[in-house]
Amino acid sequence: QEQLVESGGGLVQPGGSLILSCAASGFISNEYAIGWFRQAPGKEREGISCINVGEGSTYYEDFVKGRFTISRDNTKDTVYLQMNSLTPEDTAVYSCAAETGVLAGCRLHGTYDYWGQGTQVTVSS
DSSP: EEEEEOOOOEEETOOOOOEEEEESSOOOSEEEEEEEEEEOOOOOOOOEEEEEETTOEEEEEEEGGTTEEEEETTTTTEEEEESOOGOOOOOOOEEEEEEEOSSSOOTHHHHHHHOOOOOOEOOOO
């Protein structure tokens, strides 16, 4: 059974950094993409970045370009989101999700059938 588990959230000061992890299990092949999403209180969920687990191509929304980096370690079946220069506006619940059947590339508006439980990121002094 496919499963995603996030970790790495917490409290960080403005300007600080965090690394989120998304550990995947139960996926038969590497033909899938992982997307990172976030939802702040009172706001709609928004996509941040995605990566094709098989061939490694990535995509970032403009508001995180230059601050966030997505990567994967297929030996550990884990996708990471390195977040730098965090601001209070980055405070949200961050979730990873999987879109299967993706041979190449990734898209944040795809059909993400599998979701993790989410991890809270709070940026505050």
